[in-house]
Amino acid sequence: MKLRTRVCKKSSIKASENSAESTPQPNNYPLSCVDWSSNEEIYFVSDDHQIFKWSDVSRDSVEVAKLPDDFVPTDLHWLLLGGRSSGGGKGSDTLLICSNDGRFIILNKSARVERSISAHGAAISSGRWSPDGAGLLTAGEDGVIKIWSRSGMLRSTVVQNEEAIRCARWAPNSTSIVFCQGGHISIKPLAANSKSIRWRAHDGLVLSLSWSAQSNIIASGGEDFRFKIWDAQGANLFTSAAEEYAITSVAFNPEKDFLLVGTFNMLKLCHSTGWSYNSARFTAPSVGSFFTLAWSADGTQAACGTSTGQLIVAHAVEQQLISRNLKATSTSRKSIALRDIANGSRDVLDFPQRVVNFGLGYGHLVVATTHQVHIYNEKYINTPIIIDGRNDTRVIEVGKKYFMILDASSIWVYTYTGRLHLNPRYPGSQAQLPLLTWRSLSLGLDVLAIRDNSDTSLLHLFDLMPGASRQYDPHSLKAKQQLAEIAACRAGTQDDQFVAFVDANRELYISETRNLSGERQDEIHKIGTQLTAIKWASETNILVGLHDSCYSIWYCPGEGASDPTIIALTTITLDTAEFGKHITIDSFEDAVVTFRCAGALLPVNVSIYCEVLHRTLIEGQWQQALKICRMGQHSSLWATLAAVATRKHQLQLSEEAYSAALQIDKVSYLQHLKTLTPSSAEQMAENSLMLGRMLEAETILLHNRKYQQAVGLALRMHNWRRALEIAQKHQAEEPGLDMLQKVLEERRKYLKALQREEWEPLYLPHVLVEKEGNSSE
Structure with missing residues (x-):
């Protein structure tokens, strides 16, 4: 630069001065x-x-x-x-x-x-x-x-x-x-x-x-x-x-x-x-x-x-961008040199207008001039696709399927063929447009995340799948604190998409971007603290985060987010003292994280076993994934396989992986799951419970009219208010079962163990009824 x-x-x-003079005059x-x-x-x-x-x-x-x-x-x-x-x-x-x-x-x-x-x-x-x-x-x-x-x-x-x-x-x-x-x-x-x-x-x-x-x-x-x-x-x-x-x-x-x-x-x-x-x-x-x-x-x-x-x-x-074998350098106001270090080729791209911005990644170079956007494919560098009418592009973010630009008039998501895929809008988006920055936007594999500028704790998620309803009606995710940085995952499958964000307290949270509703507030999980920057890998769902004096790698941040044990097993923290101070994350391509310190680029490899394991899991090659874990023999590999297999209902693989990771309690629970009728409401609910989705497990049971099991689930979770609500609401539909009496009996045992009187307002009327009944006898 x-x-x-x-x-x-x-x-x-x-x-009165001569316009040809370029040296300062004494009376200037x-x-x-x-x-x-x-x-x-x-x-x-x-x-x-x-x-x-x-x-x-x-x-x-x-x-x-x-x-x-x-x-x-x-x-x-x-x-x-x-x-x-x-x-x-x-x-x-x-x-x-x-x-x-x-x-x-x-x-x-x-x-x-x-x-x-x-x-x-x-x-x-x-x-x-x-x-x-x-x-x-x-x-x-x-x-x-x-x-x-x-x-x-x-x-x-x-x-x-x-x-x-x-x-x-x-x-x-x-x-x-x-x-x-x-x-x-x-x-x-x-x-x-x-x-x-x-x-x-x-x-x-x-x-x-x-x-x-x-x-x-x-x-x-x-x-x-x-x-x-x-x-x-x-x-x-x-x-x-x-x-x-x-x-x-x-x-x-x-x-x-x-x-x-x-x-x-x-x-x-x-x-x-x-x-x-x-x-x-x-x-x-x-x-x-x-x-x-x-x-x-x-x-x-x-x-x-x-x-x-x-x-x-x-x-x-001389601004430089590097992505795998490609390096793009702005050599002047109207030209960019593109070099392929794999075959040694070098092309100089000249533009009729001043280059305002450019982005590089996934085999494509996107260049924005004052009134146009040029799309170059590394295989067909001499035949760019040109989009007219995009004035003064401020932000370019390149993704695997699409690229996103923020210009003077709106946010635009294009395919690499130059077709407009999405023009996202949300309440107040046009008024907030001048204040949006690249830190407010994140383009994932199939999702676009935008931080609301009027309420910086609010995140708008646009689904990029063709025909998706959230293309025009985004889901809004509400955090507890203001958001400092957001990052949508850039790889994975359509069903495994996550967004990570760092809040004002520098704490790291992660959430799914699909199957969300306003009732499922438990979908946001905290997985790290004291983060200054985060970045997803380009081809896998591996996340790297930077702290003040160290960096952390989450090998399974999405599927394992609901289980602190899995997060602990799949997170590695390493010291950055030898790197120096004021470190930033420059890129995360494949299995190489590149840090930048005082202008120097410092590449660091993540575990190649975990990177290959994620690629095989994305393709659904379960036996191949099992071979990689047996070859690597590391707890983080087994824990990653266990979390993903549990999410995909591969119970046999989950049991072996948890056993290898020495998670005996989960092995016992999986053995209990295998005793239940396959694909029954009880088994699906218990599987959701293992994934930390308590509300989803309850919904499955209620939807299948398993009211007694739903009450039992609430009692197991010590959710006394919910247990009483379900029992009162559905008692008439189970005349042969006195669910209300069971809940009150379990509550009495609980209070006796604590040696306390009833304090919950929802239960106090039932205590008074019992006392009146005892006094009349």
Whole structure:
């Protein structure tokens, strides 16, 4: 990954300058106000009071308007809504400019002043539209932060003290504000009665801040020559080595895990975890300090304003994606080199438009330009399939059967033949579209999972099977906490599909994506804790998860989720101390997990026996699976086979596998199952009970009118309320059986063993009836 930069022509700084001059003039003003109005246009203004527009098409700049002579700009920000990537649609013609006398003005795209407001008693250091477009904030050197409506009406004063505020930014969800004063950083939630967080961040002044919409982390740059990364609670995640000069600007990429850092005569492109991709130095000619950095909405370009008045546009090139034998590298703005390391072939793919995004996997390369999507098959690289009308694609995720793209207008699922398979919609989906990121979406084998942005504990699951009802009416899965990361499994069979997710407490849960209903809340199972990232294997249902100082591999996370014993037997945790710090999961192809640390790729193999075992189980080759377990002779193999075989009603195999895994209690239970009538309601219910599906077992018995057995099941589970409800409801249908009396008798035994009086409100009336009956006798 590298930055490719160019210094723009200088007719933009003074109207009388020669446009051919690219070196800074002595009377050039510092350029501290730069932002993108679309992916092709940059607006900027300096102390000469003139607003200029630079176009990527004409590669030149023109004067748009002139500000009053007493209005010296300090910050500039465009409002981009209605598809933030396009820079078009509702609200995209609104420009906010702040000044050093405490005023701010709101202009439309015709440069007409809509509002001019005196907001502060000193210079405004930051003026920013909120991510949801509902309002704006202004932060001043008078120590005050104010929230304004979109039309410029004052809503509230959220911060008020005497210390000057250097920089302020919104949280991605518009519910908090981060700002810096001196060497401290503070986070102020906007909710009523909420407390602020404040911590010492740098030895000198904090000069710049940026809050990532992708990872919910904060970057800061200071006069101590370092940039640092923090989480939303103020914990330090990364501290850079000291640079030669102060860090004057930082900016997170809106669509990718990139961080751009600016200092004197240098730009640095970093990963969001802190390690550096590339540095671009400007020594001949010198451009000075980078005062402001602004990424384009699609995340492919950055506009930079410098202390010498230069406007510099940077592009991220040499992005690499690797999948098995294929490696794709963006060599320029309009070309990608595709290399097949298996046969040594290399093709350079040129595009008529700028490449915005690309994805690689399962033998296909999907490339999105500004207005098209190109689909390449590795076997027919010279004949791509082209989809027109997909503007400014923000996310591409490649799956085994389909690929998914998120663009400026909607979410789309396509087949590799270019046919539209699904355009998923759910309540509020269009309003949430600008705030969706790649962390909010996950494409599985036959399911698309989307996290709801208005309620981040809600997950929408779309079935991708042709003709499935959930294509247009998704099932919604409700978690207990907010979801931080989601991952739908990418392999398996149609009946074995799972979705895993990490919540705000960093706990890992898993659930089936099929046969779910609102009543089956027990389908969500917790299988891990303290997770920072997760990823499914490309060809098997093996899951890898990353902790702070180790990583875990779940060899049977789906079928074994309901049984903690199986999860314990099939989970392996290994140390990552030798890898270093700030590790991320780059890919999980076949049996190789690739971690990335400080830019280095670290491949690690999972158990090849487990990987081959999963492949044979997907194909239903039970005898072959048994041979693999006997050859490997490891408890994780046997436990995986046992869990899958039990789920598929292969009781003979389950018994042998559990026996080899030394699960004697389960062997005894399976022997009891074999004594029951095959395929009877009793056997199916007992099998569901073994899989941890108590509600399913009860439903089977009630559906087959086995009311006595259903009551007995509830009593075995000590579900006293349910046992009494079933007995009362179905007593009339079993006149020969006094089920109610049996339940009350078992309850009496239970209370006697506990040596307690009855406390359950549902049982108290029956106790009173018994006492009255005894007294009358």
